[in-house]
Amino acid sequence: MSEGASEARKAFGLRLRDLRRDAGLTGREFAEATGMHNTKISRIEHGRQYPSEDDIRAWCIACGVARRIDELIAIHREVEQMWKEYRRDLRKGQRHVQERSGPLYAETRLLRAYEAIVVPGILQTAGYVRAVLTINAELHDLPLDEVEGAVEARLTRQRLLTHGDGTNNYSFVIEASVLGNWFGGAAVMREQLDFLRDATRLPSVSIGIIPPGHRTMWGGECFYIFDDQMVRSEMWTGSFKTTQAADLAFFDRAFDRLRRQAVYGDAARALIESERKNLQTAENR
Template identity: 40%
Template sequence: MPASPSPSAQAAREAVAHRLRDMRRTTGLTIAGLAAQCGWHHAKTSRIENARTAPTATDIRKWCTACGYEDQAERLIAKSLHAEEMYREWREQTREGMRRLQESAVAFFRETALFRVYSSTMVPGLLQTEGYAAALLSAIADFREIEVNDGPEAARARVERSHIIHESGRRFVFLLEEGALRYQLGETEAMAAQLGYLLAAGALPTVSMGIIPDGTRRRRMWPQETFHVYDDRLVSVELLSAEVTITQPSEVRLYLRAFEELRSMAVYGQDARALIVKAIDAL
């Protein structure tokens, strides 16, 4: 288990590892002694204690039993599972296809009042049309060699969950780098339809859409990976290989600060629409 790029995720893993180590030390067991009682090689004990290997639920139960802390096993299992959920590889999330991944976010979206989304490379999922989403998700499935390539079905599910932007009671703040308007996905007609939809979506009362022009001088914040901020409590960062979920308040505040810096460089209203029309004309 490599170290996570998110300090929050790594800290959560280390908290579990340190608690297991403290149990062993308090009990007086050596690394080899605990390994013998659990029935594994002593190197595994060391890897778990140093947060290099994530323990399974069975590992934790055996560990707690060996140390006489059976009553703490289930709580530690829950903490360990939470730590692993903070850094989730896409290949694990899409094992059953991408449509299920789209549908899994619906309940969480319903619990969120304020969405902040920044994207430097593509139109955000909540603003995607079916044709654009199908091209994108199919390309992702091909690149990641996902066995179940259900791009068109996933696209329909993505558009269905995106209907939430038409509902009252929620706010959506989108920031796009201008380049995201020009990276063509799918056929020209699909790209044109997508850009046309941005013109309409930007006029919705629940939506604020800013675009950071390519020619912005003296940038105070460089382009970032796509990230989403849900209310002020959770950040999701999309990496090439995985999704990182951040809940540590100090890290969330850092992303909020970055979002506001990026937001201050964007143009809105008529100026933003002019950039979209320019991208449509370039097709």
């Protein structure tokens, strides 16, 4: 289990412990009320054992908060689904991962995304996608001959952005350093930078670039907000997903603060052009 998954389980255990304490029950009294062994109760409260849904029902009833059963079971299920191991998820191939996300992107009316390392996936050109997914295949020991199918699957969703009817809207915030992280060589990056520049003029797309310099909000891991319904963020070994209102509110606030640091329009295109000149200079050396 990833560290993040472990922390999520610990947090849920602490929530259950607080319910018991708020009810004024000692560990022994609680064990008598629920029929659970003291050892099991301790393991659940310290995040070393994850409770079953029946455990949660018994817990709430014993604490006199039966009204919270549905709420806590919903959180319990989300914690179980929140973290997905990449190794397990990728067994079906990178193309499967890309195709599975297609309906989500098609149904989303407003996608907000923050990236600090790579160009957001839906904005990536074919060569850039190929370079990124090849790195991913090598890192996770996946078949390289499956990369091309994954490239095609990712590019399919790009039509929502370039040929959409205005139903789907996009707001991107990226760090200026993203422009200087070269994947796939000079020709690939030139094409990618040109596409980014052109995308800044698409009517349903907003692209903000955070220039280097003074910050009022630090950068961090990437995250994608799908409407006001779900947030997804990917790390090295797992994918975090949440639909909890408190989490959505947090990421909404973080995105707004990041967005206010970014520049748009001509200023954003100037940053792209500056990196294009850096690319040209590097090629001429």
